Amino acid sequence: MSLQKIYELIDSKKQSYIERLHKAVSIPSVSADASLRPKVVEMADFIVSEFEKLGAKMEKRDIGSHVMNGVEVPLPPIVLGQYGNDPAKKTVLIYNHYDVQPAKKSDGWDSEPFELVVDEKDRMLGRGVTDDKGPLMGWIANLEAYKEAGVDFPVNLLMCFEGMEEYGSEGLDDLIVAEANRYFKKADCVCISDTYWLGTRKPVLTYGLRGVSYFNVTVEGPSADLHSGVFGGTVHEPMTDLIAVMASLVKPDGTILVPGIVDEVAPLTKDEDKLYDNIDYSMDDLKQAVGGEINVYDSPKDTLQHRWRYPTLSLHGIQGAFSESGAKTVIPAKVTGKFSIRTVPNMTAEHINKCVKEHVEKVFASLNSKNRVSVECLHSGSWWISSPFHWHYTIGAKAVKTVYGVEPDLVREGGSIPITLTFETALNKNVLLLSMGRGDDGAHSINEKLDVENYVNGIKLFATYVDELSKSELK
Ligand SMILES: C[C@H](N)C(=O)N[C@@H](Cc1c[nH]cn1)C(=O)O
C-alpha cells in the first residue's frame, strides 16, 4: 500500500524531477577537461546540498591532485553520505559518478549539450542525462518521495559519489580500501546504477562489466610544425609514422593485431554459450542504437559475445593533428594517438601493457623513422563478473517485476565501471548493477538522452528495490 502511495507521488512530481536534472546537466562537470575542474567541484556541491536538504549527512573527501597534460590539477572530491543509521534496518551502499564525458554543440548535437531539453518524444536530451546524472538524481528523488509520502525510508543508505569515473576513477580505490571497515563497514550490499538496458523494451540486471586500459602513443620529431610544401617528403613526418602504428593495432573487422593480447582470454564454455540463447536482442536493436547497418557480425549472439566476453580495441583520436575545417598544409610536430582496449576475464593490465609496448616499439622500429615514439597507459580498470543467482539479484528482479511487470534480462555490459571490483573485494559484499536508461540512450555520444518514462520508472524501481531489500533475509 505504501509503495502505491509513493508511486503516485513520484508520478505527480515528475516535473520537479526533470527540473532537478536540468540543473545538474547545466553544470558541465567534464572530468577530462582540466579547465572545467571547478565545474566538477560545483557538481559535487550541488549533490551535497540536494541530499542535505533531505536530512542526509554528507561530506566531501579531498583526495589530492593528479597530473594532466603535464599540469598538476586538484582531483574533485569524493562525496560520501549517510541517510539513516538504524541497527534494525539493512544498509545499502550506493555509488554513482557526477562527472560526464566532454560535449560540444559543434560535435553534432541538435541542442546545447549542457542545457537539458525535452523533445516531442518525451526524451530529455543533454550530456550526462543517462550517464550518470539521471540515475544519481533518481536516488535523490527516491529519498524525497519516501519523505513526502510520509513513509519511513526502509533501509539505511550509505553513499559514495565520484567525479573522475570518466577519467579512470583516480584516487577512489585507495579511499574505498581505507574506508571498507570504517565508513562503509555496515553495508550489506552495493547498488550501482550506471549501466543501460540492452535494447529499448526490456529492463535488465547487469552482472558483468568489461575492464579498460587506455593508451597514448606519441610520435615527435621536428621542433615545431612545418610547412608541408617546404619540408614534405624530405623529413620523417610524425603523423605518417603514427598512422602506420595505429593501423597496426586493429583490423577493420575488429580483430586485434597486437600479439599476445588474447592469450589470457577465458575460453567460451558450452554452458556460457547457452546463456546467450534467450536474450531479447536483435540485429535491428543494434542498427537502431548505432544509427546504421554497420554490424561486423550477422547474429545477435556473436554481437553480444564480442560486446561482453571478448576484448576489443578502439581508436579514439589524435591529439596535435590538424582537425579544423579548411585546408591547412601543416606537418604536425608532435602527435598523440589515443586508443583503448576493453578487457575481459582473465586478462591482466600488466600483460596488456607489456604486449602493447612491445608491439608499438617493434612496429615503429620497422618504419626506420628518425622520429621518437613513446607509449603510456593513462589508466586501466579491471573487468568484473558476478553471479546473477545471488539473493541480491533475486530482490533486484522482484523490484523490476513489480515496476515493469516483466522479468529482467540478465546481461553483461561492454562498458567499464572500474571501481566495481574494488567495492566487491574491499567490502566483501555483493554488487548489483541496476539500470535506468535504454540501450539507445547514446551515452558518450551526441544527443545523449534519457526517456522521461525511464527516469520516472527508474525512480520507482529504486523505491521498490529498497523496499524489497528491507524485507530480504540477505540470503
Ligand atoms: C558504463 C559507464 N557508464 C561508463 O560509461 N564507463 C566508462 C568508464 C571510462 C573508462 N575510461 C574512461 N571512461 C566507459 O566504459 O567508457
Ligand SMILES: [Zn+2]
Ligand atoms: Zn557512467
Ligand SMILES: [Zn+2]
Ligand atoms: Zn560514461
